Amino acid sequence: MATQAKAPLTENPEAVVVRFAGDSGDGMQLTGGQFTLSTALAGNDLATFPDFPAEIRAPQGTLFGVSAFQINFGSREINTAGDAPDVLVAMNPAALKTNIAALKPGGLVIADTGAFTKRNLDKAHYSANPLEDDSLAKYDVLAFDISEKTIEAVKPFGLGNKDALRSKNMWTLGLALWMFDRPREPIHDWLKAKFKSKPDIADANIAALDAGHAYGETAELAGPMKQYTIEPVESDPGLYRTITGAEAVSLGLVAGAQLAELPMFFGGYPITPASAILHHLARLKEFGVTTFQAEDEIAAICAAIGASYAGSLGVTSSSGPGIALKGEAMGLAIMTELPLVIVNSQRGGPSTGLPTKTEQSDLYQAVYGRNGDAPMPVVSCSSPGDAFEAAIEACRIAVEYMTPVMLLTDGYIANAAEPWKVPDPANYTPFPAKFLEQKNGTDSAGGETLLPYKRDEKGARPWIKPGTPDLMHRIGGIEKAVDTGHIDYAPDNHQAMTDARRDKVLGVAVPDQEVCLGDTSGKLAVVGWGSTFGPIHQAVRRARAKGVDVSHIHVRYIWPLPGNLGDLLKSFDHVLVPEMNTGQFKTVLRDQFLVDAQPLTKTSGQPFQIAELEEAIGKFFDGIEGNEGGEVPVNDQQLPSPEADG
Amino acid sequence: MNAPVKIETTLKDWETDQEVRWCPGCGDYAILKAVQRTLPQLGADPSNTCFISGIGCSSRFPYYMETYGFHTIHGRAPAVATGVKLANPDLDIWLVTGDGDGLSIGGNHLMHVLRRNVNMQIMLFNNEIYGLTKGQASPTSREGTKSPSTPLGSYDHPARPAAFALGSGARFVGRGFDVSKNLPDVLKAAHAHQGAAFIEIFQNCIVYNKDVFDDFAAPKGAEDRQLWLENGKPMLFAKDTKGLTLNREKLCLEVVDVAAGEDGSPDWEAADVIVHDVTNRTVAHMLVEMPFGPFPMALGVLYDDPRPTFESAVVEERARASAGKDANLAKLLGKGQTWTVSGTAQDPV
Numbered sequence: 001m002a003t004q005a006k007a008p009l010t011e012n013p014e015a016v017v018v019r020f021a022g023d024s025g026d027g028m029q030l031t032g033g034q035f036t037l038s039t040a041l042a043g044n045d046l047a048t049f050p051d052f053p054a055e056i057r058a059p060q061g062t063l064f065g066v067s068a069f070q071i072n073f074g075s076r077e078i079n080t081a082g083d084a085p086d087v088l089v090a091m092n093p094a095a096l097k098t099n100i101a102a103l104k105p106g107g108l109v110i111a112d113t114g115a116f117t118k119r120n121l122d123k124a125h126y127s128a129n130p131l132e133d134d135s136l137a138k139y140d141v142l143a144f145d146i147s148e149k150t151i152e153a154v155k156p157f158g159l160g161n162k163d164a165l166r167s168k169n170m171w172t173l174g175l176a177l178w179m180f181d182r183p184r185e186p187i188h189d190w191l192k193a194k195f196k197s198k199p200d201i202a203d204a205n206i207a208a209l210d211a212g213h214a215y216g217e218t219a220e221l222a223g224p225m226k227q228y229t230i231e232p233v234e235s236d237p238g239l240y241r242t243i244t245g246a247e248a249v250s251l252g253l254v255a256g257a258q259l260a261e262l263p264m265f266f267g268g269y270p271i272t273p274a275s276a277i278l279h280h281l282a283r284l285k286e287f288g289v290t291t292f293q294a295e296d297e298i299a300a301i302c303a304a305i306g307a308s309y310a311g312s313l314g315v316t317s318s319s320g321p322g323i324a325l326k327g328e329a330m331g332l333a334i335m336t337e338l339p340l341v342i343v344n345s346q347r348g349g350p351s352t353g354l355p356t357k358t359e360q361s362d363l364y365q366a367v368y369g370r371n372g373d374a375p376m377p378v379v380s381c382s383s384p385g386d387a388f389e390a391a392i393e394a395c396r397i398a399v400e401y402m403t404p405v406m407l408l409t410d411g412y413i414a415n416a417a418e419p420w421k422v423p424d425p426a427n428y429t430p431f432p433a434k435f436l437e438q439k440n441g442t443d444s445a446g447g448e449t450l451l452p453y454k455r456d457e458k459g460a461r462p463w464i465k466p467g468t469p470d471l472m473h474r475i476g477g478i479e480k481a482v483d484t485g486h487i488d489y490a491p492d493n494h495q496a497m498t499d500a501r502r503d504k505v506l507g508v509a510v511p512d513q514e515v516c517l518g519d520t521s522g523k524l525a526v527v528g529w530g531s532t533f534g535p536i537h538q539a540v541r542r543a544r545a546k547g548v549d550v551s552h553i554h555v556r557y558i559w560p561l562p563g564n565l566g567d568l569l570k571s572f573d574h575v576l577v578p579e580m581n582t583g584q585f586k587t588v589l590r591d592q593f594l595v596d597a598q599p600l601t602k603t604s605g606q607p608f609q610i611a612e613l614e615e616a617i618g619k620f621f622d623g624i625e626g627n628e629g630g631e632v633p634v635n636d637q638q639l640p641s642p643e644a645d646g
Numbered sequence: 647m648n649a650p651v652k653i654e655t656t657l658k659d660w661e662t663d664q665e666v667r668w669c670p671g672c673g674d675y676a677i678l679k680a681v682q683r684t685l686p687q688l689g690a691d692p693s694n695t696c697f698i699s700g701i702g703c704s705s706r707f708p709y710y711m712e713t714y715g716f717h718t719i720h721g722r723a724p725a726v727a728t729g730v731k732l733a734n735p736d737l738d739i740w741l742v743t744g745d746g747d748g749l750s751i752g753g754n755h756l757m758h759v760l761r762r763n764v765n766m767q768i769m770l771f772n773n774e775i776y777g778l779t780k781g782q783a784s785p786t787s788r789e790g791t792k793s794p795s796t797p798l799g800s801y802d803h804p805a806r807p808a809a810f811a812l813g814s815g816a817r818f819v820g821r822g823f824d825v826s827k828n829l830p831d832v833l834k835a836a837h838a839h840q841g842a843a844f845i846e847i848f849q850n851c852i853v854y855n856k857d858v859f860d861d862f863a864a865p866k867g868a869e870d871r872q873l874w875l876e877n878g879k880p881m882l883f884a885k886d887t888k889g890l891t892l893n894r895e896k897l898c899l900e901v902v903d904v905a906a907g908e909d910g911s912p913d914w915e916a917a918d919v920i921v922h923d924v925t926n927r928t929v930a931h932m933l934v935e936m937p938f939g940p941f942p943m944a945l946g947v948l949y950d951d952p953r954p955t956f957e958s959a960v961v962e963e964r965a966r967a968s969a970g971k972d973a974n975l976a977k978l979l980g981k982g983q984t985w986t987v988s989g990t991a992q993d994p995v
Contacts, residue, residue, distance in 0.1 A: 037983055040983075040985065041983065041985055043985070043987070186983060235987045236987065237986075237987050237988050238986070238987060239980055239984055239985075239986050240984060240985050240986070240987060241980065241981075241982050241983065241984040241985075242982075242983075251978065251979060254975065254978070255975060255979075258975055263733070265729060265732065265733055267729065284978070285963070285964045285967035285968055286967060286968035286971040286972075286973040287973050287975070287978070288973070290732055290733075290960060290964060292728070292729070292732060292960075294725065294728075294758075295725075295754055295755065295757075295758040296754060298722060298725065298755075299722070299724075299725035299728075299754075299755055299758065300725075302718065302719075302722040302725035302726045302729065302755075303725050303726065303728050303729030303732070304729055305718075305726055305729065306698075306716075306725070306726035306727060306728065306729025306730040306731075306732075306733065307729040307730065307732060307733035308729075308733075309716060309726070309729075309730055309733075310729070310730045310733035310734040310737065311733060311734065312733040314729065328719055329719060329722065331719075332718060332719050336716075422979050422980040422984065423979060424976060425975045425976050425979065426976075465734070466694075466696045466714035466730070466734070466737055467693065467694055467714075467734055467736065467737055468693065469693045470693060471693070472692055472693060472712055472713050472714050472715075473714065473715070474662075474664075474708050474709050474714075474715035474716070474717065475715070475716055475717070476708070476709075476715075476716060476717025476718065477701075477717065477718065477719055478717065486664065487664075487709065
């Protein structure tokens with residue numbers, strides 16, 4: 001490896017990947033977030049990947065306490081947080097140790113020598129200081145005492161050393177802003193707003209930021225420190241902002257409730273990584289949103305069902321373990337045929353699993369995971385911005401078909417940020433909820449009667465709010481008689497009602513599947529769902545640029561599947577299904593369409609790399625001229641988990 | 647929340663056309679009739695009334711009430727009812743649960759609906775047994791209860807529903823039993839209470855736990871074993887020949903004999919019998935802990951001291967949080983730091 005040629009950044013690269021890594025207490029997520037904002041304001045497309053430990057305050061300096069934030073930004077379309085970083089900022093030895101293997105050969109390491117003490121080196125299990133031996137020979141290393149320079153910069157503000165060192169991340173951010181020619185003003189404004197009541201702290205942080213920036217200018221003459229220019233990306237005209245998946249889900253739910261002309265009731269219980277949705281919605285009460293932090297996951301969904309029964313749009317949200325607890329109540333919502341949106345922010349499983357890491361392993365749980373024949377529509381989101389659209393779709397299906405709907409997102413989408421073209425709510429077609437106001441049937445004597453389970457052309461029963469005059473009726477989890485909804489255990493009735501529930505869900509109108517890149521037939525279709533969109537799209541784009549006959553199909557509607565999907569898949573010679581699980585969607589596709597869908601699976605808690613997908617695509621085209629897909633070496637050390645390394 | 651409009655109804659208006667499926671002789675019939683008798687007296691409106699239940703014999707109750715009804719899942723009725731009440735605070739909600747549903751599988755939800763103080767009447771039918779699953783010991787079964795799951799007798803200590811409720815923060819605790827003529831009065835007091843009103847109703851399961859409450863509920867000798875509490879009245883029983891007093895040294899209740907005064911009426915003051923104050927939480931704790939046997943069974947309204955309800959706090963907070971804010975979705979979507987792309991130039995906003 002040492003002989004491998006260095007491949008340093010060119011002066012004006014199309015795209016750059018930077019990873020900030022430090023101790024949990026070093027503020028790396030904040031640094032990354034602010035760098036993201038200034039990058040968005042500079043007009044680059046971008047994608048981010050925050051990767052942090054499950055421990056809130058892990059012991060300082062340890063390998064498992066390392067927190068990292070990766071951003072990929074460029075002057076062309078960016079769909080992933082990037083495979084291997086070009087630049088690694090390592091705030092301590094543990095951060096270097098757990099992240100160095102991911103860095104591109106020839107990449108730049110920026111390290112704080114002030115944190116490379118004997119004690120910290122021991123904690124990171126380094127026997128020698130890697131900044132002082134030749135172990136980093138294949139990289140450019142820029143090591144200097146950021147700690148000391150920060151203390152110096154904030155000295156005028158009279159802070160003690162401990163407090164002063166808290167500004168270390170701002171010093172580093174200042175340097176990064178200089179490196180990529182980003183404006184400092186938005187960060188100044190942000191710091192002033194954040195520390196409104198503590199102007200001294202704001203000033204100290206601004207001083208640290210400016211000092212880092214100034215250091216870049218001064219150091220430019222000496223060594224590997226260079227300034228790069230990355231041109232703005234060409235985007236559709238319009239208003240843009242950055243958005244995370246959790247924000248987009250929350251906004252999509254608010255928009256969905258407005259399009260349904262309903263107040264929203266959100267029942268939640270704290271769980272990583274779903275809690276952010278509860279936090280966002282708790283601040284949107286003026287939009288007719290009621291948030292309820294329940295005593296447990298079961299109460300959260302049950303209260304949402306109660307609210308839907310009473311005429312609100314009930315929503316609940318959790319992650320896999322919490323979704324498991326809600327299972328019985330989902331069955332109640334299916335049986336009583338009430339609208340409900342269940343958001344699942346998937347994480348690594350089973351059991352507590354990997355709370356802060358991402359996975360797509362709850363697909364079976366979403367489609368099949370309930371007792372009885374309990375069909376439920378499932379919608380997935382493919383990126384932070386797409387989560388807005390998907391959430392609206394979940395609301396629409398729930399209200400139009402009187403059914404619970406599961407919205408699948410994941411830890412990656414929830415935390416990742418991307419530029420988002422702000423949509424105009426006027427461009428969405430409303431789907432106002434209708435409530436039954438009077439009796440809807442005729443009894444044997446010819447009189448008016450109420451039929452709570454009389455179905456419309458979509459198979460949906462009427463929504464009847466308690467409090468409506470003279471429409472008193474009883475519903476519940478026991479099997480209902482056709483039309484009347486009375487308790488009925490009769491064999492024919494259960495058959496008829498099971499069929500009706502199945503047909504209603506299978507009949508949900510979902511748009512035909514489109515091919516998002518490539519052709520409607522050919523040699524290979526790469527079929528994805530959810531947050532694998534970015535790496536699949538880039539890998540297919542690269543392969544097609546080499547003339548490879550491969551197309552990308554990305555499925556939003558997991559259940560029911562689009563009506564044309566089976567025929568579409570059968571028009572390809574091969575179907576490859578990459579997923580961050582052991583092959584769940586592949587099984588569904590095989591079952592539904594009898595196609596020979598081949599799995600490509602990954603369950604490391606980390607998103608796919610583009611290179612991994614290129615290699616997998618390449619295997620279908622051995623011997624095809626111009627194809628290099630199969631030759632791209634896969635870097636297994638991409639974002640290694642600190643635990644595994646320690 | 648609007649003041650409810652009083653409606654004229656009769657008992658018949660509250661009966662459904664559904665065949666009642668409880669065992670003949672079950673105490674639930676008497677409770678059903680007591681509720682159907684009480685609602686017309688309250689001027690309640692069937693269209694605005696909602697019965698919500700969990701799972702078990704008691705939880706079949708909503709099917710027999712000509713109101714809105716939701717037969718939910720085991721133990722979760724308090725959570726469903728909380729959502730219903732928050733979505734429509736004007737609804738009059740009655741929760742029906744049992745000792746297994748409310749104190750075993752649903753104990754957590756019962757605790758939280760009480761401490762949050764969501765405005766509804768919570769009737770817990772306590773028959774000290776699982777009925778619908780055919781007779782297993784329940785969390786209120788007495789020690790030594792022989793059942794299919796405890797053939798040699800149960801050995802876990804029973805939960806006491808009224809003590810559980812008070813300990814969970816309930817602001818109303820009432821008690822009655824299925825065939826008691828006073829049950830409607832307890833229900834009316836519970837309905838008048840603004841907040842979560844908990845009523846323990848002893849109910850005779852004639853199949854699996856027959857006559858287990860006869861010690862105090864059997865008509866014969868009932869006066870000696872039942873203490874019906876009335877606010878502002880001395881705590882007297884056994885035809886006013888006995889009463890409860892407070893032992894001020896040991897800080898506990900004691901039974902004392904009450905002699906007749908000169909005019910023939912009981913001279914309870916001489917015996918230092920205490921007067922029931924429904925707002926006295928300390929005495930309420932003593933009453934719910936009072937062991938039956940050495941003491942009579944305390945019945946009626948044990949505690950009633952309202953405080954602001956959960957749903958009123960939610961409604962007020964929403965109003966406060968919304969005041970002066972423009973609920974404009976387009977503006978919300980474009981919030982935060984934004985930039986505009988026009989043609990190819992980038993202009994930070």
